[in-house]
Amino acid sequence: xxxxxxxxxxxxxxxxxxxxxxxxxxxxxxxxxxxxxxxxxxxxxxxxxxxxxxxxxxxxxxxxxxxxxxxxxxxxxxxxxxxxxxxxxxxxxxxxxxxxxxxxxxxxxxxxxxxxxxxxxxxxxxxxxxxxxxxxxxxxxxxxxxxxxxxxxxxxxxxxxxxxxxxxxxxxxxxxxxxxxxxxxxxxxxxxxxxxxxxxxxxxxxxxxxxxxxxxxxxxxxxxxxxxxxxxxxxxxxxxxxxxxxxxxxxxxxxxxxxxxxxxxxxxxxxxxxxxxxxxxxxxxxx
Amino acid sequence: xxxxxxxxxxxxxxxxxxxxxxxxxxxxxxxxxxxxxxxxxxxxxxxxxxxxxxxxxxxxxxxxxxxxxxxxxxxxxxxxxxxxxxxxxxxxxxxxxxxxxxxxxxxxxxxxxxxxxxxxxxxxxxxxxxxxxxxxxxxxxxxxxxxxxxxxxxxxxxxxxxxxxxxxxxxxxxxxxxxxxxxxxxxxxxxxxxxxxxxxxxxxxxxxxxxxxxxxxxxxxxxxxxxxxxxxxxxxxxxxxxxxxxxxxxxxxxxxxxxxxxxxxxxxxxxxxxxxxxxxxxxxxxxxxxxxxxxxxxxxxxxxxxxxxxxxxxxxxxxxxxxxxxxxxxxxxxxxxxxxxxxxxxxxxxxxxxxxxxxxxxxxxxxxxxxxxxxxxxxxxxxxxxxxxxxxxxxxx
Numbered sequence: 001x002x003x004x005x006x007x008x009x010x011x012x013x014x015x016x017x018x019x020x021x022x023x024x025x026x027x028x029x030x031x032x033x034x035x036x037x038x039x040x041x042x043x044x045x046x047x048x049x050x051x052x053x054x055x056x057x058x059x060x061x062x063x064x065x066x067x068x069x070x071x072x073x074x075x076x077x078x079x080x081x082x083x084x085x086x087x088x089x090x091x092x093x094x095x096x097x098x099x100x101x102x103x104x105x106x107x108x109x110x111x112x113x114x115x116x117x118x119x120x121x122x123x124x125x126x127x128x129x130x131x132x133x134x135x136x137x138x139x140x141x142x143x144x145x146x147x148x149x150x151x152x153x154x155x156x157x158x159x160x161x162x163x164x165x166x167x168x169x170x171x172x173x174x175x176x177x178x179x180x181x182x183x184x185x186x187x188x189x190x191x192x193x194x195x196x197x198x199x200x201x202x203x204x205x206x207x208x209x210x211x212x213x214x215x216x217x218x219x220x221x222x223x224x225x226x227x228x229x230x231x232x233x234x235x236x237x238x239x240x241x242x243x244x245x246x247x248x249x250x251x252x253x254x255x256x257x258x259x260x261x262x263x264x265x266x267x268x269x270x271x272x273x274x275x276x277x278x279x280x281x282x283x284x285x286x287x
Numbered sequence: 288x289x290x291x292x293x294x295x296x297x298x299x300x301x302x303x304x305x306x307x308x309x310x311x312x313x314x315x316x317x318x319x320x321x322x323x324x325x326x327x328x329x330x331x332x333x334x335x336x337x338x339x340x341x342x343x344x345x346x347x348x349x350x351x352x353x354x355x356x357x358x359x360x361x362x363x364x365x366x367x368x369x370x371x372x373x374x375x376x377x378x379x380x381x382x383x384x385x386x387x388x389x390x391x392x393x394x395x396x397x398x399x400x401x402x403x404x405x406x407x408x409x410x411x412x413x414x415x416x417x418x419x420x421x422x423x424x425x426x427x428x429x430x431x432x433x434x435x436x437x438x439x440x441x442x443x444x445x446x447x448x449x450x451x452x453x454x455x456x457x458x459x460x461x462x463x464x465x466x467x468x469x470x471x472x473x474x475x476x477x478x479x480x481x482x483x484x485x486x487x488x489x490x491x492x493x494x495x496x497x498x499x500x501x502x503x504x505x506x507x508x509x510x511x512x513x514x515x516x517x518x519x520x521x522x523x524x525x526x527x528x529x530x531x532x533x534x535x536x537x538x539x540x541x542x543x544x545x546x547x548x549x550x551x552x553x554x555x556x557x558x559x560x561x562x563x564x565x566x567x568x569x570x571x572x573x574x575x576x577x578x579x580x581x582x583x584x585x586x587x588x589x590x591x592x593x594x595x596x597x598x599x600x601x602x603x604x605x606x607x608x609x610x611x612x613x614x615x616x617x618x619x620x621x622x623x624x625x626x627x628x629x630x631x632x633x634x635x636x637x638x639x640x641x642x643x644x645x646x647x648x649x650x651x652x653x654x655x656x657x658x659x660x661x662x663x664x665x666x667x668x669x670x671x672x673x674x675x676x677x678x679x680x681x682x683x684x
Binding site for chain 2: 053074096115
């Protein structure tokens with residue numbers, strides 16, 4: 001994956017063309033990575049020339065869930081954990097739309113985990129953007145399925161004793177056609193990854209490692225927002241020597257880039273062609 | 288009869304159908320083109336039928352990973368502008384409640400078939416019960432309006448499923464169709480007017496936005512209380528949320544905006560009661576005892592009227608076909624002459640609570656059965672007779 005393709009359009013891409021100005025100022029905390037992820041998504045949408053009228057964004061509940069309201073498109077802010085299920089109905093009923101899901105680590109992996117694994121297995125064309133900030137930020141900073149071990153949250157005052165989910169490994173194991181991960185520190189790479197996900201003909205799962213500075217970082221004494229982002233960088237050094245350089249932000253070894261590709265028939269197209277064949281048989285019989 | 292009418296008449300046919308089969312046929316006739324469901328007894332035949340028939344009409348059937356995903360996919364499809372339905376039973380109906388509330392609040396049309404069970408919990412999946420009379424009205428949190436229809440025969444399941452889509456689409460609301468295991472799996476000979484099918488797709492038309500984008504407010508209602516919906520792709524690019532929202536569709540916590548918009552939502556059926564309310568009043572004109580019942584209990588009650596009248600007890604039946612909002616005015620009218628009211632139902636007392644609320648001044652009795660056995664006509668007739676004896680003429684109330 002090369003960075004240059006995205007950088008070429010950086011000058012002419014104006015994020016304001018894709019936002020709802022009436023919704024500003026947004027309500028994300030200072031230092032939050034979610035705005036960077038949102039910008040990257042919209043940059044990728046711009047790169048692909050997707051018509052805003054044909055773009056549908058379905059989001060769940062939580063900080064990530066609130067992002068859909070800022071996008072000048074057909075946006076649906078649904079119930080906690082269920083955006084993939086809503087998007088499944090919408091995408092099946094309206095194959096002409098580009099359907100994007102924005103979800104968080106709690107929304108997607110805890111309360112909505114069942115929908116994620118079945119969406120990966122089913123392979124309906126959807127792009128699922130999971131913003132992983134390791135915490136339930138909206139509710140005040142509780143432990144999530146991706147919280148690194150030993151981290152302190154409002155519900156793990158003694159340090160998190162549960163192992164974290166590797167969401168990309170989970171998605172790949174469940175059969176997702178496209179799986180990738182990127183950090184908010186690398187914006188062109190992130191936009192490029194989302195673009196590749198949007199172009200994928202089946203279910204694409206893209207995880208964004210996004211910092212929660214205010215609710216998570218502060219409690220764990222991880223420094224300012226720029227310091228947290230720099231830690232992302234050190235964290236992404238090859239695991240063989242990354243721990244020797246400085247203290248990694250994440251104790252987990254999370255690889256980035258496109259992590260899995262699995263070419264399989266897309267569910268919606270397969271269903272429609274099966275239905276068309278069944279109708280042809282019925283018409284023949286009727287004659 | 289002209290040639291067209293003749294052709295349509297020839298198409299009408301007597302058919303042997305189960306209630307669940309009739310439901311699937313009614314859905315297709317109403318223009319339903321999306322179904323998402325999850326297997327659950329005793330409703331699964333609806334999904335099985337639609338998995339075959341929807342592809343034939345260029346619709347989509349999908350079996351989802353769970354009950355919650357099913358209702359979510361149905362609402363998602365309806366947001367895309369397609370008439371959509373799911374079917375379930377008690378435990379699944381419980382799981383769907385949060386999202387039924389979403390559909391009510393965001394005003395997304397959809398139809399939920401609930402072949403009732405008893406309970407609590409798993410209950411008796413294959414036995415008849417009417418355990419969801421109250422869940423259908425109050426199952427989701429907060430205040431919201433909802434419509435529930437309660438057919439009592441195979442033929443009526445067909446027509447009420449069609450009416451459920453009509454009401455859902457016109458009034459932008461989830462509509463629940465409630466019936467019990469007996470009529471779900473009972474097979475009856477019914478005559479379906481297949482002329483209904485031909486007009487199905489065009490039957491109920493959702494009110495779509497058609498003015499300029501700048502002037503469009505997704506939750507600004509017309510005089511009829513119903514806001515026009517926008518179809519994704521039509522250029523309106525609106526926001527839909529389960530948060531309390533203002534006329535522009537965006538979340539708000541402004542007390543006045545919330546009171547105004549939620550107030551409009553809660554009152555939105557008021558001007559449409561003529562279309563919503565439906566009931567059957569049988570032999571109520573001179574009735575001294577009026578039996579109020581739905582579903583299989585109402586069918587037993589209809590037979591009980593004959594038995595009671597043969598014994599000199601003037602019994603009548605009031606059967607709400609629209610269960611929610613309850614046809615309150617019609618019940619008052621049907622019980623004008625009644626000295627007493629009897630409510631037989633397959634639960635521990637749900638419909639009787641509503642009847643008591645409306646006719647609190649009247650002598651009441653109820654048969655509450657929750658052992659998986661239906662109530663027989665003889666039992667109802669006997670209770671009506673003793674109720675009539677307990678409240679002699681001139682001692683109403």
